[in-house]
Amino acid sequence: MPLGITLAWRNLWRHPRRTWLTLGAIAFSNVLLVFMISLQVGMYGLMIENSLKALTGHIQVQARNFIDDRKMRQVVPDARGLAERIRGETGLATVTPRTEAFALVSSAERSYGVQLLGVVPENEPAISSLPGLVDEGRWLEAGDGAGIVIGSVLARNLRVSTGDELTFIGSARDGSFAAAVAEVVGIFDSGITELDRGIAAIPLDFFDETFAMRGAAHRIVVTVPELDTVPGYMDDVQALLPPGEELVVHDWNALQPGLRQAIQADIGSAFFMYAVLVVLVAFSVLNTQLMSVLERTREFGINLALGISPGRLGRIVMLEAGIMGLLGLGAGALLGGLLTAWLGVRGFTYPGMEELAASFNLPGRMYPQVTLLSLFSGPLVVFLFTLLASAWPALRLHLLEPVEAMRAA
Amino acid sequence: MTGFLAIVTRLAWRNLWRNHRRTLITLCAVTVGVWAMIFMTALMRGMVNDMIRDGIESLPGHVQAHHEDFRFDPSVASLLPLTDAEIEARLVEAGIDRFSNRVNVPAVVSSERASRGVTLYGIDPARDRQLSFLAGALADGRGLEGEDDDGIVVGRKLLETLDTDLGKRIVVMSQDPENDIADRGFRIVGVFDTGLEAHEESMVFAGKRTVQGMLGIDDRVSEVAVLGDDFRNVTPLVERVRTLFPENVEVLPWQELDPYIGAMLGVMDGFVLVWIVVIFLAMSFGLVNTLVMAVFERVREIGLMLALGMRPAGILWQLVIESLILLAIGLGLGTGLAWLTIQPLEDGIDISALAAGMEMFGASPVLYPELTPGDVLLANVVVLLLGFLASLSPAIRASRYQPVEAITRID
Numbered sequence: 001m002p003l004g005i006t007l008a009w010r011n012l013w014r015h016p017r018r019t020w021l022t023l024g025a026i027a028f029s030n031v032l033l034v035f036m037i038s039l040q041v042g043m044y045g046l047m048i049e050n051s052l053k054a055l056t057g058h059i060q061v062q063a064r065n066f067i068d069d070r071k072m073r074q075v076v077p078d079a080r081g082l083a084e085r086i087r088g089e090t091g092l093a094t095v096t097p098r099t100e101a102f103a104l105v106s107s108a109e110r111s112y113g114v115q116l117l118g119v120v121p122e123n124e125p126a127i128s129s130l131p132g133l134v135d136e137g138r139w140l141e142a143g144d145g146a147g148i149v150i151g152s153v154l155a156r157n158l159r160v161s162t163g164d165e166l167t168f169i170g171s172a173r174d175g176s177f178a179a180a181v182a183e184v185v186g187i188f189d190s191g192i193t194e195l196d197r198g199i200a201a202i203p204l205d206f207f208d209e210t211f212a213m214r215g216a217a218h219r220i221v222v223t224v225p226e227l228d229t230v231p232g233y234m235d236d237v238q239a240l241l242p243p244g245e246e247l248v249v250h251d252w253n254a255l256q257p258g259l260r261q262a263i264q265a266d267i268g269s270a271f272f273m274y275a276v277l278v279v280l281v282a283f284s285v286l287n288t289q290l291m292s293v294l295e296r297t298r299e300f301g302i303n304l305a306l307g308i309s310p311g312r313l314g315r316i317v318m319l320e321a322g323i324m325g326l327l328g329l330g331a332g333a334l335l336g337g338l339l340t341a342w343l344g345v346r347g348f349t350y351p352g353m354e355e356l357a358a359s360f361n362l363p364g365r366m367y368p369q370v371t372l373l374s375l376f377s378g379p380l381v382v383f384l385f386t387l388l389a390s391a392w393p394a395l396r397l398h399l400l401e402p403v404e405a406m407r408a409a
Numbered sequence: 410m411t412g413f414l415a416i417v418t419r420l421a422w423r424n425l426w427r428n429h430r431r432t433l434i435t436l437c438a439v440t441v442g443v444w445a446m447i448f449m450t451a452l453m454r455g456m457v458n459d460m461i462r463d464g465i466e467s468l469p470g471h472v473q474a475h476h477e478d479f480r481f482d483p484s485v486a487s488l489l490p491l492t493d494a495e496i497e498a499r500l501v502e503a504g505i506d507r508f509s510n511r512v513n514v515p516a517v518v519s520s521e522r523a524s525r526g527v528t529l530y531g532i533d534p535a536r537d538r539q540l541s542f543l544a545g546a547l548a549d550g551r552g553l554e555g556e557d558d559d560g561i562v563v564g565r566k567l568l569e570t571l572d573t574d575l576g577k578r579i580v581v582m583s584q585d586p587e588n589d590i591a592d593r594g595f596r597i598v599g600v601f602d603t604g605l606e607a608h609e610e611s612m613v614f615a616g617k618r619t620v621q622g623m624l625g626i627d628d629r630v631s632e633v634a635v636l637g638d639d640f641r642n643v644t645p646l647v648e649r650v651r652t653l654f655p656e657n658v659e660v661l662p663w664q665e666l667d668p669y670i671g672a673m674l675g676v677m678d679g680f681v682l683v684w685i686v687v688i689f690l691a692m693s694f695g696l697v698n699t700l701v702m703a704v705f706e707r708v709r710e711i712g713l714m715l716a717l718g719m720r721p722a723g724i725l726w727q728l729v730i731e732s733l734i735l736l737a738i739g740l741g742l743g744t745g746l747a748w749l750t751i752q753p754l755e756d757g758i759d760i761s762a763l764a765a766g767m768e769m770f771g772a773s774p775v776l777y778p779e780l781t782p783g784d785v786l787l788a789n790v791v792v793l794l795l796g797f798l799a800s801l802s803p804a805i806r807a808s809r810y811q812p813v814e815a816i817t818r819i820d
Contacts, residue, residue, distance in 0.1 A: 113526020
């Protein structure tokens with residue numbers, strides 16, 4: 001139908017100002033959509049990664065009810081052995097056991113309750129972001145006997161710094177009294193108050209001795225390189241669990257349900273906004289197309305009298321909308337992509353974003369990245385609605401009576 | 410010049426309805442746009458206001474006074490230098506009657522099965538009622554009955570974590586000023602439920618005198634929380650309170666105590682404006698298009714009017730007023746529609762399926778939209794003002810037509 005396309009094209013430019021304004025509406029919405037979707041997608045990925053990187057990891061092996069009860073006696077037996085097997089079978093190096101207990105930590109002058117973690121010092125840097133956040137002293141090392149790493153707020157509250165001694169007391173796995181003395185080797189600053197105030201880390205062996213764990217642990221933490229490979233690894237790990245023991249595998253959704261839900265809530269509100277934009281564009285196009293059809297009633301009447309079918313005329317109208325839509329899609333995607341890419345280099349922030357972002361483990365300055373999805377998903381939906389909006393004026397043509405139409409004002 | 414204005418307005422009104430299909434479609438678009446502006450704004454505003462109220466009620470109040478070292482060393486070593494009685498006297502004398510003096514120290518609570526680190530608040534329930542969420546969030550048992558009450562009120566999540574129950578005893582351990590352990594047994598007399606698990610797990614409340622006795626701190630307290638009238642405007646209150654205390658007492662407004670929520674308020678105000686402008690821009694293409702098409706269709710008529718003696722300003726105003734009437738109707742309908750759709754949602758939109766996610770934002774799982782006159786006014790003013798500006802260009806152009814050319818225009 002090259003003739004149809006030529007006619008459609010020419011029809012569009014009979015009223016250049018009108019066409020430009022409608023194109024403007026489409027392109028404007030597209031630019032906004034490309035930018036917002038790029039920002040969103042990047043933000044979610046970052047939020048998940050950062051949140052999980054702190055402590056949770058992507059997959060954990062735990063005793064059956066540990067996720068709800070968090071009791072000392074709900075353990076994964078022979079944790080090191082199981083971690084080794086998981087490493088071997090999956091090929092992932094980032095697998096490590098961890099233990100935890102509530103303890104009262106005391107310095108010379110103060111006491112505070114904290115969550116004490118037993119970790120394998122040499123494994124943690126590849127798995128958790130905490131070792132990298134140590135800004136005073138250093139992270140634990142393989143040879144450290146009785147060393148402890150604490151958060152910056154805790155250090156301040158306890159009034160200690162590196163080299164000072166802390167005592168901690170708690171309840172061992174068998175219910176007996178557990179106590180030990182440790183030397184502060186490092187202090188970390190994550191920016192997250194809960195972590196900086198409430199977490200302290202000691203070597204796994206030290207924890208094991210003090211709390212009588214007998215080689216068991218509370219979690220085996222696994223991180224994977226790509227978020228979408230998690231389900232596959234879940235199955236692999238599941239298969240490695242010894243039968244009969246009461247062990248389960250959890251993925252990060254179960255471990256941090258808030259993350260997925262926060263993202264869903266955000267997507268929900270974003271959808272609403274996108275929907276409003278698309279609807280407004282659709283109205284614009286509807287208006288334009290309807291006007292352009294109505295003002296050509298006489299012309300269409302003549303065409304019909306000459307023998308062109310209403311369907312053919314309708315197709316020309318739809319082609320006009322289609323061409324306009326495609327131009328708008330192209331322009332919007334191009335401009336939107338350029339804007340996003342520019343901000344991706346320069347960084348995007350607004351006043352107040354820094355404080356807000358901190359509570360979601362996001363940096364105060366975002367660098368949106370353009371992906372195929374973000375570049376085209378919004379504009380394609382707009383294009384679709386552009387076509388839909390033009391459908392009615394196009395279909396109306398079937399109702400035209402040639403003689404009446406030719407006499408129209 | 411009312412005669413002139415009256416004529417021009419009547420012409421504008423009639424012109425609008427000459428092409429009722431186009432006017433109606435544009436009207437629909439404006440109505441939907443305005444509805445979206447106001448509805449979305451009300452939802453967000455409601456959420457943020459709730460968060461702020463929650464944040465303020467737990468527990469800094471609008472203004473808080475504490476020892477200057479307190480934020481670095483939130484322990485029993487950083488008590489306010491004045492006695493409870495003195496503080497109360499000074500505040501009452503200054504005409505401030507909504508305040509709560511509290512003891513605020515870190516502590517460890519232990520049941521038979523487990524222990525947790527918490528913050529222990531010693532409060533005067535009568536005074537504290539006005540400032541905190543506690544009275545309203547009580548879910549089980551009873552609240553504290555006086556400063557001397559020897560019971561303790563804990564959050565529901567803490568009850569679960571400690572594996573204990575209402576009516577059972579727990580031991581609370583903290584530090585006294587001599588760095589010795591100060592501990593006491595308490596019976597759990599009440600359970601609170603706020604929907605925010607972080608609060609439920611980390612706060613416990615007991616009678617002020619009881620806690621003072623346990624810690625051996627006589628009549629001293631850690632902090633005073635003061636409530637004003639408007640959380641948006643606390644600076645005068647901060648000043649008033651500051652004059653009542655000596656130099657080594659830090660007096661802060663809530664925005665500084667909880668920068669997250671302070672930032673949220675500013676961001677939300679900005680967001681509302683941006684949202685309104687964006688919607689308007691999306692609508693404006695359609696508006697200008699409508700006006701341009703209207704002018705185009707009436708070129709000959711405009712030329713005739715000019716030739717017959719109508720001043721160019723008359724044409725200009727006719728077109729601008731046409732636009733403004735359209736926008737005004739759209740605004741009315743949109744605002745009305747927004748009000749209609751918000752009314753049934755007043756009891757809140759329940760998104761408890763996403764409760765844990767909302768908690769990450771610090772928001773509760775029920776959203777209460779809040780239609781504020783300020784936001785509605787902003788939307789209306791922005792739309793009318795920008796609409797006026799947008800319609801100027803085609804209108805000015807039309808008013809500049811040369812009558813003879815315009816009359817003889819064929820296309």
